[in-house]
Amino acid sequence: MGVKPAVLLSLLLAGCTGEHSILDPAGPAARDVAWLWWGMLSAFSLVFLGVVGTWLAAFRRREHPERSPSEERRLALRWILGGGILLPGVTILLLLAFGVPAGQRLLPLPLPGGESPRTIEVVGHQWWWEVRYPDEAGEVVTANQLAMPAGEPVDFHVTGGDVIHAFWVPRLGGKIDMLPGRVNRIRLEADDPGVFGAQCAEFCGAQHARMHLHVEAMAPEEFEAWLAARRSPPAQAEGHDVARETFVEHCARCHRVEGLSDGREGPDLSDIGSRATLGAGVMAMEEGAIARWLAEHQRLKPGNHMPAHDQLDTEALEAIGAWLETLRP
Ligand code: CUA
Numbered sequence: 001m002g003v004k005p006a007v008l009l010s011l012l013l014a015g016c017t018g019e020h021s022i023l024d025p026a027g028p029a030a031r032d033v034a035w036l037w038w039g040m041l042s043a044f045s046l047v048f049l050g051v052v053g054t055w056l057a058a059f060r061r062r063e064h065p066e067r068s069p070s071e072e073r074r075l076a077l078r079w080i081l082g083g084g085i086l087l088p089g090v091t092i093l094l095l096l097a098f099g100v101p102a103g104q105r106l107l108p109l110p111l112p113g114g115e116s117p118r119t120i121e122v123v124g125h126q127w128w129w130e131v132r133y134p135d136e137a138g139e140v141v142t143a144n145q146l147a148m149p150a151g152e153p154v155d156f157h158v159t160g161g162d163v164i165h166a167f168w169v170p171r172l173g174g175k176i177d178m179l180p181g182r183v184n185r186i187r188l189e190a191d192d193p194g195v196f197g198a199q200c201a202e203f204c205g206a207q208h209a210r211m212h213l214h215v216e217a218m219a220p221e222e223f224e225a226w227l228a229a230r231r232s233p234p235a236q237a238e239g240h241d242v243a244r245e246t247f248v249e250h251c252a253r254c255h256r257v258e259g260l261s262d263g264r265e266g267p268d269l270s271d272i273g274s275r276a277t278l279g280a281g282v283m284a285m286e287e288g289a290i291a292r293w294l295a296e297h298q299r300l301k302p303g304n305h306m307p308a309h310d311q312l313d314t315e316a317l318e319a320i321g322a323w324l325e326t327l328r329p
Pocket residue numbers: 124125126127164165166200201202203204205208209211
């Protein structure tokens with residue numbers, strides 16, 4: 001029994017949507033990339049058909065007894081110049097004419113009005129994302145989630161904290177390398193509020209695939225409120241004193257919690273209770289998830305740089321998890 005063509009087609013097109021699809025653009029830079037993609041597909045399909053057509057025509061070619069050898073050579077030369085130089089030349093020039101302005105839009109050039117867009121700094125680590133929001137009112141740091149205002153351009157300054165990573169939000173545009181010791185800049189914009197997936201796009205070690213970034217574009221006022229809420233120490237529920245003390249003793253050297261600890265080695269945990277995922281997209285944030293992550297993180301994400309907590313028993317890990325879940329802006 002044959003598979004229906006419609007089923008095959010829908011399977012094929014399933015790759016064109018979803019949170020990582022460049023063919024489902026949600027901002028001006030990504031739209032350019034999508035247009036370019038379709039343009040290239042059309043141009044190269046035509047070139048392909050042309051090549052196949054010429055090849056098939058060559059089989060049917062007959063000698064023309066009335067043509068002299070020099071005439072034959074001239075005809076052959078015309079084919080070579082036309083098909084080998086002119087046609088590819090025109091195709092490449094056309095693509096260049098579309099490609100250069102598309103690339104230009106990704107550059108952090110001065111805006112027409114002279115004002116400069118908001119800057120968000122992103123640092124790639126093995127295997128998590130550090131996101132910093134420099135601001136006159138003080139810096140806000142988050143991990144594995146990025147909030148941005150929708151409807152306005154944002155300049156991303158990206159760098160690598162250890163090895164080379166790459167910042168890529170497929171539906172908004174990109175991607176750009178994150179190189180240790182160097183800051184690369186890219187300008188992206190989201191048309192409307194929404195959630196977008198971002199992924200590390202440069203092989204950076206064993207857990208490269210589990211380096212997901214949750215990107216959320218918000219209405220500008222909502223974004224300002226989001227940022228303001230993170231400038232002060234997080235709200236936390238009463239009655240977690242033991243867990244907090246255990247955290248300070250065992251975790252504070254690597255993790256920062258606003259108003260409590262200042263470790264910068266690992267992800268900032270100040271608003272961890274409000275995040276969508278844990279372990280850079282390894283598991284959904286839900287009740288008991290942090291305790292499970294603490295107990296099994298080397299099984300869930302082998303090789304990650306957080307040490308095993310063998311010295312802490314299940315009860316202590318569960319207590320820390322329960323307390324961390326209450327940390328919200
Ligand atoms: Cu980080 Cu791949």
